[in-house]
Amino acid sequence: MLKSLTTLSLLVATSVGLPTRHSKRSDRNAGLTWISKDSSLPKIVLYNTGDGTILAGSPNGRLDTTNYGGPIGGLTPETLIESAREVLDIAQIAVVNITTEGSGGAGSVNADPDRFLSISMDAHKRLCSEGSDIVGAVMVHGTNTLADTAFGVDLTLNCSKPFVATGAMRPNSALSADGPFNFYDAVRTAIHPEARDRGAMVALNDHLVSAFYATKTNGNTVSTFVAPDKGYIAQFMSGQPYFFYSPALPKARNYFGPFKLALPLPKGFDADLLYAAAKDGTRGIVIMGAGPGALSDAAIKAAEDLHNQGVVTVASFRPYFGLAVPTPQTEKIISSGVLRGENARIQLQLALGAGYDFDGIQKLFGDDVRTAIYNEATAFFNGKML
Incomplete structure (x- = not known):
């Protein structure tokens, strides 16, 4: 530990x-x-x-x-x-x-x-x-x-x-x-x-x-x-x-002595879940990443592996507000743009059902955000512009 x-x-x-x-x-x-x-x-x-x-x-x-x-x-x-x-x-x-x-x-x-x-x-x-x-x-x-x-x-x-x-x-x-x-x-x-x-x-x-x-x-x-x-x-x-207030603790707050804990702790992101879903026939996966759609190294590796098998992975954001901003270069993982996880899942489902390929789905989710951010004023990114 x-x-x-x-x-x-x-x-x-x-x-x-x-x-x-x-x-x-x-x-x-x-x-x-x-x-x-x-x-x-x-x-x-x-x-x-x-x-x-x-x-x-x-x-x-x-x-x-x-x-x-x-x-x-x-x-x-x-x-x-x-x-x-x-x-x-x-x-x-x-x-x-x-x-x-x-x-x-x-x-x-x-x-x-x-x-x-x-x-x-x-x-x-x-x-x-x-x-x-x-x-x-x-x-x-x-x-x-x-x-x-x-x-x-x-x-x-x-x-x-x-x-x-x-x-x-x-x-x-x-x-x-x-x-x-x-x-x-x-x-x-x-x-x-x-x-x-x-x-x-x-x-x-x-x-x-x-x-x-x-x-x-x-x-x-x-x-x-x-x-x-x-x-x-x-x-x-x-x-x-x-x-604003005198000192107080939340009513629902509990205490667990750190030196006495013997419970098994999670290992973090379990990439096996993605592989299992793909093996079961899933064609698209949405991962609600941390912050603005940030994924762990294990999640990124699994998503890139599945991309090579034809499975589309979309990374969405966990907070209530904000954007999952695409990177300057196009990658094997799609950023959800303005859509949170639940809405990104529905749009991905519809896009796959309508026959969109990976490039088409990427444009659906992030083309407007990419166009707004990556332009002449931000040429310092030196990225591939869509």
């Missing part, structure tokens, strides 16, 4: 303006290195999952908010802190790197389903142990599965100290990246006395949401994480949270 849990050692600063670091070691926090300007400031742990838009860049320029990823323009946890260096005016930060088998680089869709347990177990030791001087924790995570991980942490971390998840909807390289301010808001929440006794929380787009109720409602825009019917916990103004 816990594939790898390591603390990151930090390089000695050589640039003017970088913070001074102070090392402080103890049994429960062995190996932590504090990034700090002032050793009297409150301490928080930063859990880095290693994936997500908040750490991503794009080789395509500042307008790219759909096809980013890769090493160009990306951030490490340390350079994320530098990009929001005001956090060091309010807190000391120690980075804990969480890596599990299947971590997905710039996307969180490949994250192991038990990732939250790795984080909860470590947070219990560092935050919740008697005498701990760490006041809270922040987790940076890819938004496609951020709500899943934060919910799992909420059910397995029984501590009064704040645990705040954050991410971004625009990459670091974008014209108006949202990650640095989201990160600052999360740190400010983690050290705020009014943030205690509320369970895990999600901080994005100037709002704070209970992780128990949070859901990603839009696959593309920054105004995505909300708690339908339940509302926000707080709103951020100039980096300061205004809490």
Whole structure:
């Protein structure tokens, strides 16, 4: 389950303006290195999952908010802190790197389903142990599965100290990246006395949401994480949270001790289901992907295999709103465009019944979206235009 849990050692600063670091070691926090300007400031742990838009860049320029990823323009946890260096005016930060088998680089869709347990177990030791001087924790995570991980942490971390998840909807390289301010808001929440006794929380787009109720409602825009019917916990103004209510926990929230769990955990996406459906005569499959239709590596491989057998696979989006944006180049998996999973299934069924081939079905689902996005103004994608 816990594939790898390591603390990151930090390089000695050589640039003017970088913070001074102070090392402080103890049994429960062995190996932590504090990034700090002032050793009297409150301490928080930063859990880095290693994936997500908040750490991503794009080789395509500042307008790219759909096809980013890769090493160009990306951030490490340390350079994320530098990009929001005001956090060091309010807190000391120690980075804990969480890596599990299947971590997905710039996307969180490949994250192991038990990732939250790795984080909860470590947070219990560092935050919740008697005498701990760490006041809270922040987790940076890819938004496609951020709500899943934060919910799992909420059910397995029984501590009064704040645990705040954050991410971004625009990459670091974008014209108006949202990650640095989201990160600052999360740190400010983690050290705020009014943030205690509320369970895990999600901080994005100037709002704070209970992780128990949070859901990603839009696959593309920054105004995505909300708690339908339940509302926000707080709103951020100039980096300061205004809490709407006194501390409280959701009535339906339960707790499961992470060190006592013995239940078998799912292995993630089961590609055997796709192969079985094709063997049974299925001609078309719709997969409701994470976020704006993102598929795991296992799902992509299976869909490409089935494409060679004449089976059409459509990837749709999970949130309530948004688009499954096609890639610049035509591929073996069709993006559903504006249609969510249930509607994409009906259109695919009708298209197959009407005799459309793969290319025709691809145009039905994504031609209008592709035409709108990939034009002379976005020639930096250098993709094949339909």
